[in-house]
Amino acid sequence: MKKTKYIFVSGGVVSGIGKGFTSASIGLLLKSAGYKVTPIKFENYLNVDAGTINPIEHGDPFLCEDGTEADMDIGTYEKFLDENMTKDNFVTMGQIYKTVIDRERRFEYDGEDVEAIPHITNEITDRINSLAKKKDADVVLVELGGTAGEYQNIFYYEASRIMTLKNPGDVVHVHVSYVPTPSHLGEPKTKPTQLSVRLLNSMGIQPDFIVARSEEMLDQRRIDRFALFCNVHPENVISNPNVENVYEIPLVLHEQKFEQKILRKLGLPVKTPNLSKWKKLLNLITAKKDKEVEIVIVGKYFGTGNFQLKDSYAALFDAIDHAAFHNKVKVKTRWVDAQKVEKNGVGLIGKPDGIIVPIGWGERGAEGMIQAASYAREKKIPYLGLCYGMQLAAISFARDILGLKDANTTENKPKTKNPIIGLIKNQKKILKERAYGGTMRLGGWDAVVKKGTTTSKIYDKYKGFTNKNKGLTSERHRHRYEFNNTYAKRFEDKGMTISARSQRENLVEIIELNKKLHPFYLGTQGHPEYKSRPLTPHPIFSAFIAACKETP
Numbered sequence: 384m385k386k387t388k389y390i391f392v393s394g395g396v397v398s399g400i401g402k403g404f405t406s407a408s409i410g411l412l413l414k415s416a417g418y419k420v421t422p423i424k425f426e427n428y429l430n431v432d433a434g435t436i437n438p439i440e441h442g443d444p445f446l447c448e449d450g451t452e453a454d455m456d457i458g459t460y461e462k463f464l465d466e467n468m469t470k471d472n473f474v475t476m477g478q479i480y481k482t483v484i485d486r487e488r489r490f491e492y493d494g495e496d497v498e499a500i501p502h503i504t505n506e507i508t509d510r511i512n513s514l515a516k517k518k519d520a521d522v523v524l525v526e527l528g529g530t531a532g533e534y535q536n537i538f539y540y541e542a543s544r545i546m547t548l549k550n551p552g553d554v555v556h557v558h559v560s561y562v563p564t565p566s567h568l569g570e571p572k573t574k575p576t577q578l579s580v581r582l583l584n585s586m587g588i589q590p591d592f593i594v595a596r597s598e599e600m601l602d603q604r605r606i607d608r609f610a611l612f613c614n615v616h617p618e619n620v621i622s623n624p625n626v627e628n629v630y631e632i633p634l635v636l637h638e639q640k641f642e643q644k645i646l647r648k649l650g651l652p653v654k655t656p657n658l659s660k661w662k663k664l665l666n667l668i669t670a671k672k673d674k675e676v677e678i679v680i681v682g683k684y685f686g687t688g689n690f691q692l693k694d695s696y697a698a699l700f701d702a703i704d705h706a707a708f709h710n711k712v713k714v715k716t717r718w719v720d721a722q723k724v725e726k727n728g729v730g731l732i733g734k735p736d737g738i739i740v741p742i743g744w745g746e747r748g749a750e751g752m753i754q755a756a757s758y759a760r761e762k763k764i765p766y767l768g769l770c771y772g773m774q775l776a777a778i779s780f781a782r783d784i785l786g787l788k789d790a791n792t793t794e795n796k797p798k799t800k801n802p803i804i805g806l807i808k809n810q811k812k813i814l815k816e817r818a819y820g821g822t823m824r825l826g827g828w829d830a831v832v833k834k835g836t837t838t839s840k841i842y843d844k845y846k847g848f849t850n851k852n853k854g855l856t857s858e859r860h861r862h863r864y865e866f867n868n869t870y871a872k873r874f875e876d877k878g879m880t881i882s883a884r885s886q887r888e889n890l891v892e893i894i895e896l897n898k899k900l901h902p903f904y905l906g907t908q909g910h911p912e913y914k915s916r917p918l919t920p921h922p923i924f925s926a927f928i929a930a931c932k933e934t935p
Contacts, residue, residue, distance in 0.1 A: 387515040388553050388649040391543045393527045393590075395560035395579030400596050401632075402559045403456030405623060406526045407463035408633040409557070412642035413522055414464055415656030422460045422472060422524040423514050424453070425507070427535035429477040434823075434861075437684075443697040446861045446913045447473075450826030455697050456526060462701065462916050463633070471514050476535065479506050499538060507542035521651070531558070532582040544587045555648050558583060558590035559623070562597040562605065571597055573608045580613040589614060591648055592641075594621045619644060628668055630917055633661060664708070664917055672713040676736040676931040678703065681755040683721045683748035699741050699769070702915035706924035712932050721748030721755070729758040737765040737903075737931035740772030742861070742910070746795040753779045760896070765903035765930040767923070770862050773906030774804045777866060777874070777894060784877050785870075794864050804864045807888070824860045828909070829886040830893070832856055836882035837905065837926075838893050845922030856883070858892070858909025866891035866908070883907075903930035 390409065394402045403424075410420045430436055433444035434452030445458035453473040461468050483506055487497045515523045527543065529536045547554040560576040576593065583590060593609055595601050600622045601609075610617040621641050626632060636642070637658065646653045684695035700716065707714040719731050721740075725748060732738065738759040740752045752772065756779040759766035768776040774792055781790035781803045792804035832839045832854045842848050842856050849855050868891065871881055878900050883893035896904035907923060915921035 385519065385521070386553065387512075387520055388522045388555075388651065389511070389515075389525060389546060389550065390522060390555045390557060390645065390649075391525045391527060391546075392557045392559060393540070393543075393583065393588075394530045395558055395582075396530065396563075396575040397561050398530055400530075400559055400561050401623065402526055403454075403459045404463075404629055404632050405557070405559050405594050405636075406456070406524050407459045408636050409642065409645065410460065410524050411463045411633045411661070412637055412656050412658075413645070415658055415661070416642060416646070416654040418521040418651070418654075419519060420464065420522045420524060421514060421518040421520040422464070422468075422526065423511060424456050424460075424473055424526045424528065425536070425539045426454055426473070426475040426528040427533065428475055429480065430475055431477045431481065432473075432475065443695055443699075444861075445698060446825070446859050446910055448827045448859060452825070452861065454528075458698055458701070458913065465916055465918060471510075471517060474507075474510055476538075479503060479510075479538075482506055500541060503538045504542040504545055507539060508546055511542075511546070522649070531579050531586075537586070540583075540586045540588060547588070552650055555592070555645055556583075556588055556590045557592045557594055557645075559594040559596060562595045562601070564598050571599075571601065571605050573605055573612070576609065577612045584614075591615070592619045592621055592644070594623050596623050597625075599624050628665075630661070630664060630668065634658065634665065660918060667708050667711075670711065673711045674932055675713040675715060676928070676934065677715045677717060678737040678739060678931060679717045679719055679732050679735040679755075680739045680741060681719045681721050681724060681732065681752055682741050683743050683752075685718050685720060696741055698910075698912040698915070699739070701917075702912040702921055702924045703739075703928070705915045705917050705920035706928040708917070709920050709925060710928045710932055712928055714928070714931075719755075721751035723751065724748075724754055725751030729754050732758055734762075735764065736934040737767070737927060739767045739769065739927075740775060741769045741912075743771035744794075749775060749792075749795055753782075756780075757783055760901065760904055763901055765927060765934060766901075766905070767903075767927045768906030769912065770860075770908060770910055773894060773908050774864065774866070776904075776906040777879075778803050780874065780877075780879050781870065784879070785873055792864055801870075802867055803870055805867050806863065807865050807890070823863045824865075824890075826859060827857045828860050828892075829855055829857050830883045830909075831886055832883045832893075833880070836880055837895050837897060837903075838882035841922050841926040845920075845925050847922035855886070858907065858911055859913045860909050862908060866894075902933065903927060 392402050392406045394400050413420045432452045444452045445455050448467045449469045451470040457468045457473050483502050527539045560579050562571045564571045606617050606620045609620045643653050752775045756776040778790050781787045787801040790801040790803045791799040793802045849857050880895050881891050882895045893907045911921040911923040
């Protein structure tokens with residue numbers, strides 16, 4: 384009988400330190416060495432999933448094939464392990480509490496007084512063991528959300544302590560911590576990590592490895608300080624310095640024999656990972672580029688206080704990078720606030736090589752996005768509309784070409800006389816009951832692509848068909864409103880081709896202008912950005928970047 388091993392990855396000092404990339408890199412190294420690895424991420428928040436969280440608050444929710452709306456780290460796992468993640472790989476504290484309370488209400492605890500320990504911790508360990516069994520995993524990678532010392536995640540740490548106690552020799556704890564180099568001092572400081580490890584110790588956990596996130600590789604003095612004050616062997620202090628590209632991280636860890644050290648600690652045979660594909664990818668990333676292109680992203684989730692952040696569109700930026708690597712193009716992205724376009728006009732967009740209007744919700748900034756879609760169409764600038772960007776491109780076309788000046792989406796103007804975008808019947812009742820988490824079309828949906836279209840040629844060229852003979856493809860969805868089919872013929876009569884429809888319900892999936900009208904103008908109701916991977920860029924992004932590359 385297989386004995387599963389467990390690796391717990393915790394974080395210290397600051398959030399966003401890179402636990403997800405470290406976990407995914409460990410997973411890649413072990414998988415490349417021939418082990419069956421499956422990751423699981425435990426989040427602190429009480430939301431049942433990430434779908435209702437403002438992307439500015441916690442970044443872009445990652446959309447899985449089964450419809451799970453998860454944390455961005457789940458996307459990192461998919462990209463590094465080249466495997467689809469599911470609801471089993473993502474857990475929130477809200478899920479844990481809800482499961483335990485529902486069981487208590489059903490009298491499944493036989494009248495016991497239900498307490499945080501053991502009932503909450505049991506639910507946590509049960510989910511880890513259930514995943515191990517379901518995936519027949521050699522190793523389960525368990526990423527603990529947040530940082531050591533937060534009250535929200537203390538039960539996750541307690542569960543890891545219990546599992547360590549119950550599975551001697553089968554559990555490794557990796558602590559990823561930040562090593563700052565204050566500019567006024569000029570040297571890396573180990574004290575924050577020392578204190579973070581002390582917090583771990585106070586919870587009964589002694590890390591086996593410290594992964595030090597720092598600006599540069601650690602010197603011997605810093606390694607010795609960690610060994611002395613954190614009670615770890617010097618060789619088990621692993622440097623994880625800043626790199627030009629996150630895809631370098633697995634090789635940085637491999638050069639320090641990290642996977643070998645983990646395997647020895649777990650009592651598993653040491654095998655050499657086959658990293659040839661990953662090295663080829665890195666060669667592609669660092670290779671001389673044929674051209675630099677500028678892509679403007681007209682979005683509404685860039686701002687947080689006085690700062691701008693990329694995390695709200697994390698999957699989109701990754702997908703652009705993946706396609707750029709393989710097109711041998713250097714991409715410069717410029718972010719333009721849709722509200723500012725709405726207020727100050729399309730002059731803010733300038734003359735880029737491509738324009739993307741991404742996912743969005745609600746009225747704020749929508750008119751600016753519509754203006755961007757019109758501008759790209761009129762100026763013959765390659766355009767890619769993603770979900771909301773597809774819907775608003777359709778509204779733009781209806782206003783400008785069909786002459787329906789009041790065309791809109793019922794999301795923003797419920798009583799519009801020309802509802803180009805609206806709810807389908809079975810969604811209306813659910814939405815009235817404010818069940819927002821249950822009204823969306825989520826996860827992978829099959830679509831039939833119309834022969835002879837640009838879309839068909841894209842999926843054919845970049846091997847995106849799931850069934851080429853039937854013209855079938857599949858994209859992940861995360862939206863509530865749909866294209867109104869009553870307008871379909873008027874659109875097509877005026878040159879906007881509906882190039883893909885869902886196999887179920889015949890819903891509009893992709894719209895396009897043909898090459899005679901525009902070099903590249905495509906809107907997709909799906910989210911190709913969530914399926915893109917560094918080794919296999921998504922066909923739509925590959926084609927879009929190629930079109931940007933051809934811009935005069």
